[in-house]
Amino acid sequence: MTVRRAPFTCDAWSSAELQAIVSQVAGVDLVVAFDYEIANINISVNEDASAVATVQDKPDTSAFAWHYDSFPFVHMIGGETAIRIPAGEIKKIRGPAMGTAVVMQGRYIEHQALKAQGGRERISMVIPFRPRDPSIRDELVLTGSRAISNWSELYHGFTEYRLELLEERIRLKLKEERKRVDTKRPFSVTGMTEFLAAQKDFLEATIAELTEVEEMDSC
Missing domain, CATH: 2.60.120.620 (q2cbj1_9rhob like domain)
Structure with missing residues (x-):
């Protein structure tokens, strides 16, 4: 709707x-x-x-x-x-x-x-x-919606919220990183790589939901 x-x-x-x-x-x-x-x-x-x-x-x-x-x-x-x-x-x-x-x-x-x-x-x-909260793990999938939805509208709404979530996560991480510099604390390779790996997993999970289906062009 x-x-x-x-x-x-x-x-x-x-x-x-x-x-x-x-x-x-x-x-x-x-x-x-x-x-x-x-x-x-x-x-x-x-x-x-x-x-x-x-x-x-x-x-x-x-x-x-x-x-x-x-x-x-x-x-x-x-x-x-x-x-x-x-x-x-x-x-x-x-x-x-x-x-x-x-x-x-x-x-x-x-x-x-x-x-x-x-x-x-x-x-x-x-x-x-x-x-x-964008930091909470998001496990939403489209399994139950894909077969009964308008593909274009469903995929638009899904990708829009996922990109907004990713944008907010990156904004918060950037704010945290700038604060680290201001307080003269050392860079954490482990912390940053874990954050980036989590976002990579998030993007891969998003891509996995955007599957091509028959008759998609007619919707």
Whole structure:
């Protein structure tokens, strides 16, 4: 979704007030991953006329398979979710009530969407977040988005935020290096090479996500 197509929705999710609340729940300062990924709508519909009875009899049947998200954090409105904790136990998070939502580290927690109780369709809005601090390791991937997105818009949004992140990291490192000179401390070969190697890994990970796919030119 983009600001041009849905200005109210994008403004709401990008607002400082909302991001502050989500960050408080997550325990780390978060921002929306990038604009194109704002407000993904997932819809699962059971065309069976007996769907209502089936869901009520078997409320824990899945709407989507077990999976990991492409984003470090997700904020979800609507729908029901099951998560598998490290010990193997499965915990269920039923659909939040009006005015509430679920914040989850979907990139690292295996989870599954459950069918809605008492209805034929499951509708949820998912908004991906990432840490604001550029020094925190960024492991966002495009695996879950590539097959269902406009390639040009997706890749633009992804590379734009990655380059901005890299720019901020370099700016902070340059500030640190200038301060080192001012305080007459010796140059750290190890420290600088480790920093540059980390940025090289970051760029290689970015390049790996920009894969050519069939019919890309038609999007």
